[in-house]
Amino acid sequence: MRWDFASVFDNTDALLVGAAGTLRIFAICLVLGLSLGLIVGLGRYSRNRWLHIPATIFVEFFRNTPVLVQILWFYFALPILLPFQISPLAAASLGISLNSAAFSAEIYRGGIQSIETGQWDGARALGMRWGQAMRRIILPQALKRMLPALTNRAIEIFKMSTLASAVAYVELLQQGKLIASLNYNPIEAYTAVAVIFFVFLWPLVQFSYFLERRLRRDE
Amino acid sequence: MAYQWDFSPVLANAPLLVEGLVNTLRITGTALAFGVALGLGLALLRLSPRRFLSWPAGFVIEVFRTTPPLVQLFWFFFALPILVGIEMTPFVAGAVTFSIQSASFFAEVFRAGIQSIERGQWDGARALGMRHDQAMRRIILPQAVKRMIPAFMERAIELMKTTTLIATISYADLLFAANEVSQKTFRPLETYTVVALIYFVVIFLASQVARLVELRLARSGESTVH
Numbered sequence: 001m002r003w004d005f006a007s008v009f010d011n012t013d014a015l016l017v018g019a020a021g022t023l024r025i026f027a028i029c030l031v032l033g034l035s036l037g038l039i040v041g042l043g044r045y046s047r048n049r050w051l052h053i054p055a056t057i058f059v060e061f062f063r064n065t066p067v068l069v070q071i072l073w074f075y076f077a078l079p080i081l082l083p084f085q086i087s088p089l090a091a092a093s094l095g096i097s098l099n100s101a102a103f104s105a106e107i108y109r110g111g112i113q114s115i116e117t118g119q120w121d122g123a124r125a126l127g128m129r130w131g132q133a134m135r136r137i138i139l140p141q142a143l144k145r146m147l148p149a150l151t152n153r154a155i156e157i158f159k160m161s162t163l164a165s166a167v168a169y170v171e172l173l174q175q176g177k178l179i180a181s182l183n184y185n186p187i188e189a190y191t192a193v194a195v196i197f198f199v200f201l202w203p204l205v206q207f208s209y210f211l212e213r214r215l216r217r218d219e
Numbered sequence: 220m221a222y223q224w225d226f227s228p229v230l231a232n233a234p235l236l237v238e239g240l241v242n243t244l245r246i247t248g249t250a251l252a253f254g255v256a257l258g259l260g261l262a263l264l265r266l267s268p269r270r271f272l273s274w275p276a277g278f279v280i281e282v283f284r285t286t287p288p289l290v291q292l293f294w295f296f297f298a299l300p301i302l303v304g305i306e307m308t309p310f311v312a313g314a315v316t317f318s319i320q321s322a323s324f325f326a327e328v329f330r331a332g333i334q335s336i337e338r339g340q341w342d343g344a345r346a347l348g349m350r351h352d353q354a355m356r357r358i359i360l361p362q363a364v365k366r367m368i369p370a371f372m373e374r375a376i377e378l379m380k381t382t383t384l385i386a387t388i389s390y391a392d393l394l395f396a397a398n399e400v401s402q403k404t405f406r407p408l409e410t411y412t413v414v415a416l417i418y419f420v421v422i423f424l425a426s427q428v429a430r431l432v433e434l435r436l437a438r439s440g441e442s443t444v445h
Contacts, residue, residue: 159287
């Protein structure tokens with residue numbers, strides 16, 4: 001068996017299209033997942049039952065089901081209830097974003113709870129309302145503690161983006177499949193895809209290690 | 220026009236779904252058994268002071284933690300068989316992928332657990348005349364394992380969710396059965412909803428057990444590592 005990557009390099013265009021697709025869905029899910037997660041996390045933190053219970057159900061449901069099942073549900077099942085079709089990108093983004101929202105909600109909640117009550121008391125003593133105290137005093141401090149966990153979430157989202165290939169969304173793995181089936185070179189094609197993912201993710205992983213070390217040192 | 224839900228075609232295919240669930244548990248159990256054993260091996264190698272042992276172990280752990288599991292699965296299913304000239308069934312490909320993938324995560328759990336044991340335990344073991352491996356086996360690991368249990372169960376639950384990927388290479392797990400039943404009955408909404416609920420019930424119960432165990436360990440004064 002001889003390795004021959006020439007057949008992969010000939011298809012650089014296809015891989016670039018795939019990389020663009022991967023980055024697009026990653027960006028969408030990162031923004032949607034982490035911002036929705038903050039809202040759900042605040043709901044989980046709230047003492048108001050009407051916020052707390054729905055947020056808890058959301059978190060428990062999306063944390064305790066596989067994300068691939070969620071994506072397929074949005075792709076095959078949801079359109080039946082809607083008057084329109086759902087694109088592969090929309091279905092995969094919905095599944096990954098909601099799943100990430102549920103996981104990041106717990107990060108936000110944990111981060112907010114880790115801030116000492118004295119900070120709340122101080123903010124209140126200065127005449128701040130709840131929303132002001134949260135925005136100006138609590139969240140900025142909590143974010144620093146949450147940063148390593150949120151970076152890990154981003155890494156997970158990047159890896160999860162490959163699941164979009166299950167609904168034929170054009171991303172890196174999907175393009176790898178295409179190249180492998182056109183050129184009969186699965187070894188080179190899938191090795192190339194694995195290496196590309198490693199190259200994208202390795203710096204991110206090192207960055208998360210750096211953040212973790214810095215946090216441990218600072219606290 | 221409101222959609223008329225009808226679960227009876229799905230219920231009529233319950234045996235297929237049950238078989239799928241059994242297969243899901245089979246692949247999870249297989250990958251868990253190999254993953255934990257391999258993970259311990261990788262952790263011990265990585266903690267070794269000898270570089271030619273710790274570096275390869277570190278490399279395997281980093282690669283499998285850093286690349287998407289679906290890419291790994293495709294590699295083991297489509298590429299490896301050609302490379303080594305063997306037949307690969309979807310089950311074997313999944314078992315190999317998920318074993319190594321979860322092992323690299325278990326290795327980090329083991330490592331954190333072993334490193335959380337105070338130096339004094341090592342010193343004490345050495346003072347009693349134990350060699351490194353004796354101290355590790357008799358003194359360090361038994362204490363470390365107890366602290367690792369919560370992180371362990373969390374990883375096991377993650378593993379179960381990851382096994383759904385095996386449906387993409389046509390192993391008849393629960394998700395694959397869902398696909399089949401929905402095509403047979405033309406009822407994707409009901410089928411996928413039922414299957415999502417089955418996953419939820421199984422994984423939620425496992426999570427609750429993990430939470431209970433963690434609470435008990437916390438009460439018995441054992442700190443936990445994640």
